[in-house]
Amino acid sequence: MRHRGVRAGLRRRDPWRIIIATTAAGGRNLHQGETTMTIEFRALSPSFATEVDGIDLSQPMTASDVKTLWNAIDRYAVLVFHDQRLSDIQLRDFAAAFGPLEIGRGALQGGKRRLALPQIGDISNLDEENRIRARDDRRRLDSLGNRLWHTDASYMPVPVVLGMLHAVAVPPASVLGGGETQFADMRAAYDALPETMKAEIDGLVVEHDIFWSRGQIGFTEFPPGEREKYPPSPQRLVRRHPGSQRKTLYLSAHASHVVGWPVAEGRLLLWDLTAHATQSQFIHSHRWQVGDLVIWDNRCTMHRGRPHDESQARDLRRATTLDTASTLEQAA
């Protein structure tokens, strides 16, 4: 991978920021015009979310680069890159270095899409002709479910691992907000629970259902056959993150109820845990700029989109890596 000079704009004034400089590939010759081989991490808090600099994601990565980024993902769960300009093909190829890629619900629904590659999710307010979708557009209403705290695809039997969003067009700030994406640290939220609560929930299994989460915002119009295509899936409520070995809550708007409990009781527990896990001390809010790329680990975070001025284009492209086994088969 070609490495770039350290971006001058990164803030250095926060005394609590941690800087870890990692040599990406020992002994490799620099090419003309390259000034450094250092990937820099500037943590946004001691263990959650870090900015990354000194790397051009449009170029192929070495195994060492991938390992360096995995180590950062395992530690910080959210990685923020700036000033990247990736085509959909480059985004797909970058993401594929971390695992096989998901083809999301939008691409599987068939019909004309705005984006050519099925591995690239269309997280925008634009239709197939690049026009801003109408307020009552069915796809827009479906995507409003992403404003609820969730982890992606937890309704699938084998859910996903990494989500990656790349900003192509960003609306200006407005009274409605700027379309920020917020991330919540489910490891820190688990750590902060009372020991009695940890003991209560450690072995629980929760049913996740896309139709439950969409129903919460009154969206019930699905294409014929889609309900049958996405039956509910059971997931552990508490997982052990394989990279960090930390225990983590696995919550989502898709989480419907606790298996084996009265539905109402389980639902109330999930609401209480979600309220706990989305307190401000567990949250990083990302304000998008064109060229940003953010990676998050769906196994130990939740995220949600925030409102924005929908008369303006917002165009984010997403790639997602698949997991290899159900959470029920993984250690907790």
Ligand SMILES: [Fe+2]
């Ligand atoms: Fe999402």
